[in-house]
Amino acid sequence: MDKNEDVKMTSSPDKEVKLSYFDLQGYWGFTKHMGGLNATNKLLKMCYVTKDRYVLVVGCGAGITPIYIAKEYGCKVVGVDISQKMIEWSKKRVKRENLESNVDFKVADAQKLPFNDETFDAVICESVNAFIEDKSGVMNEYYRVTKPGGYIGFNECTWIKTPPPKDLVHYLNRTMSGANFLTPSGWIELFKNVGLGQITPKTCEITAFGQWRDEMNQLGSKDINDFMKSWSKFFDLLIKNREFRSYTKEIWPSMSVVRNLFNYLGYGLYVGQKVDK
Numbered sequence: 033m034d035k036n037e038d039v040k041m042t043s044s045p046d047k048e049v050k051l052s053y054f055d056l057q058g059y060w061g062f063t064k065h066m067g068g069l070n071a072t073n074k075l076l077k078m079c080y081v082t083k084d085r086y087v088l089v090v091g092c093g094a095g096i097t098p099i100y101i102a103k104e105y106g107c108k109v110v111g112v113d114i115s116q117k118m119i120e121w122s123k124k125r126v127k128r129e130n131l132e133s134n135v136d137f138k139v140a141d142a143q144k145l146p147f148n149d150e151t152f153d154a155v156i157c158e159s160v161n162a163f164i165e166d167k168s169g170v171m172n173e174y175y176r177v178t179k180p181g182g183y184i185g186f187n188e189c190t191w192i193k194t195p196p197p198k199d200l201v202h203y204l205n206r207t208m209s210g211a212n213f214l215t216p217s218g219w220i221e222l223f224k225n226v227g228l229g230q231i232t233p234k235t236c237e238i239t240a241f242g243q244w245r246d247e248m249n250q251l252g253s254k255d256i257n258d259f260m261k262s263w264s265k266f267f268d269l270l271i272k273n274r275e276f277r278s279y280t281k282e283i284w285p286s287m288s289v290v291r292n293l294f295n296y297l298g299y300g301l302y303v304g305q306k307v308d309k
């Protein structure tokens with residue numbers, strides 16, 4: 033099965049949930065990026081986020097980073113995601129944190145952002161652009177909504193050792209909604225081509241334990257309960273849902289994928305400045 037997108041869990045309590053990477057994340061209410069909170073902090077510093085900045089977080093998933101930015105820096109933030117379900121989770125979280133006056137969430141496609149030119153001081157994307165086929169097109173869109181002097185910052189999965197084994201590339205592409213990861217120079221090239229200056233790349237290796245620890249650190253005290261619930265939903269599906277069991281079996285990684293994953297795949301932080309003309 034190369035594309036899982038159209039297979040629905042007909043025996044599931046929630047019949048609208050499809051067996052795909054993003055649909056299931058929307059069902060659990062959790063999303064992630066490599067390096068967790070540690071990487072988010074580094075990226076925000078590299079983008080010079082401070083209290084008086086207006087920040088856009090693209091592909092914000094379940095809303096954890098936009099809420100963190102508003103809490104930590106006290107600035108105004110907008111989070112957008114193409115998934116209605118993710119934005120529902122984000123809105124629920126921001127309400128619970130009482131931060132609705134600082135953080136706004138909208139359903140929007142990164143490739144057609146519903147904002148005027150030169151609106152934001154910083155445009156942040158964490159693990160989003162690997163999923164977008166037209167990477168040059170989306171760069172133009174980020175550039176358009178960034179103010180002159182503002183920053184565009186990515187945290188994206190990156191091949192830190194090349195060439196990656198074919199079975200690993202194929203496995204990740206198949207199980208992660210067509211994800212296409214680049215090398216550091218591939219990501220940097222996108223920044224150069226759109227005309228950004230002062231490009232700062234930082235590539236990082238990770239381990240399975242380090243990734244788990246950094247993801248856990250990212251959860252606020254009020255998120256822990258949701259996190260536990262998401263695991264309980266997972267086990268419930270595993271026990272009760274036949275289609276989900278076959279899907280899990282179908283996407284189970286081979287030993288060689290497990291062995292090679294963190295040897296070849298890390299993440300990169302890439303920041304560029306829209307040069308004031």
Ligand SMILES: C[S@@+](CC[C@H](N)C(=O)[O-])C[C@H]1O[C@@H](n2cnc3c(N)ncnc32)[C@H](O)[C@@H]1O
Pocket residue numbers: 054063064065090091092093094096112113114115118140141142143157158159160163164
């Ligand atoms: C791996 S998740 C990362 C989410 C979040 N940034 C985080 O770090 O937890 C990728 C997110 O990008 C969103 N996404 C994918 N394509 C998108 C697009 N074209 N426009 C906006 N969001 C998109 C998905 O819905 C998903 O929430």
